[in-house]
Amino acid sequence: MADVEAAKRAAAQTAVANHYPKDARWVGIGSGSTIVYVVEAIKALGVDTSATRYVPTGYQSRQLVVGAGLTAVEFDALPAGTVLDVAFDGADEVDDDLNCIKGGGACLFQEKIVAMQAKEFICVADSRKLQSRLLTNWKYVPIEVAPMAAYRVLNKLKELGSVDPIIRTNLDPKEGPRKTDQDFFLIDAPFPIMLTQSDIVAGKVSGKDGAWEVNDLSKKIKEIVGVLEVGIFSGLTGPQASAAGGIGGQRPVAAYFGMPDGSVSVRKASS
Numbered sequence: 543m544a545d546v547e548a549a550k551r552a553a554a555q556t557a558v559a560n561h562y563p564k565d566a567r568w569v570g571i572g573s574g575s576t577i578v579y580v581v582e583a584i585k586a587l588g589v590d591t592s593a594t595r596y597v598p599t600g601y602q603s604r605q606l607v608v609g610a611g612l613t614a615v616e617f618d619a620l621p622a623g624t625v626l627d628v629a630f631d632g633a634d635e636v637d638d639d640l641n642c643i644k645g646g647g648a649c650l651f652q653e654k655i656v657a658m659q660a661k662e663f664i665c666v667a668d669s670r671k672l673q674s675r676l677l678t679n680w681k682y683v684p685i686e687v688a689p690m691a692a693y694r695v696l697n698k699l700k701e702l703g704s705v706d707p708i709i710r711t712n713l714d715p716k717e718g719p720r721k722t723d724q725d726f727f728l729i730d731a732p733f734p735i736m737l738t739q740s741d742i743v744a745g746k747v748s749g750k751d752g753a754w755e756v757n758d759l760s761k762k763i764k765e766i767v768g769v770l771e772v773g774i775f776s777g778l779t780g781p782q783a784s785a786a787g788g789i790g791g792q793r794p795v796a797a798y799f800g801m802p803d804g805s806v807s808v809r810k811a812s813s
């Protein structure tokens with residue numbers, strides 16, 4: 543475990559060294575255990591942060607920012623038209639194309655919004671998250687749902703091929719369903735290993751026996767009424783999104799992984 547924490551810290555330090563802008567004005571800060579090392583690395587830069595505003599992605603993230611002596615500004619308090627210089631976040635799994643699974647720690651909706659408002663979205667993780675295809679080591683897609691629709695969504699997910707999707711409970715199940723920062727529920731939906739675009743080019747069929755191409759599954763789940771957001775971050779990357787008239791994408795432009803030997807492995811978007 544100590545090695546995993548060291549790996550997260552190494553990845554965070556490299557990601558911050560490579561992507562934290564000298565005169566950062568707006569910086570997105572994600573959620574989870576790895577982002578803690580990102581904030582630590584930002585502080586360790588020793589740069590003047592007095593004019594920088596950090597946009598949190600939930601309660602834990604805001605506490606982290608404030609606890610580090612940085613200034614938080616909520617997403618809905620950003621001046622109109624604000625584009626974040628960069629957003630850092632963790633991930634539960636990242637594939638060859640930089641598609642990610644997120645939401646293992648119950649945060650995904652605010653994370654997606656913040657990522658898409660940033661010029662650069664950067665993921666930081668340890669080597670367990672580095673896989674060729676999603677749902678290789680990580681086994682389910684976290685989905686944020688309106689409480690009153692949860693059982694309806696569960697049934698719809700079964701129709702898509704998810705075997706035994708469940709409503710996530712608190713650690714002590716007697717305490718009931720786990721609530722998100724939006725007071726919604728989470729459904730954890732297991733699916734077979736996801737297909738990439740290259741699999742489709744090679745002739746595999748999306749949706750057969752529940753094995754979906756990443757973008758396809760994300761869209762299908764998002765179409766279910768009652769779903770607020772799905773923990774698959776896929777589609778356009780930052781440059782592609784801005785070329786299409788948007789700001790940033792759901793997919794990171796780069797992901798940093800701390801490896802067991804102390805090195806940091808980087809995956810970058812090709813376009």
Ligand SMILES: O=C[C@H](O)[C@H](O)[C@H](O)COP(=O)(O)O
Nearest residue numbers: 574575576632645647648649
């Ligand atoms: O719900 C939580 C977020 O999506 C996290 O960024 C993700 O689960 C990775 O968390 P960690 O850095 O703790 O592995």
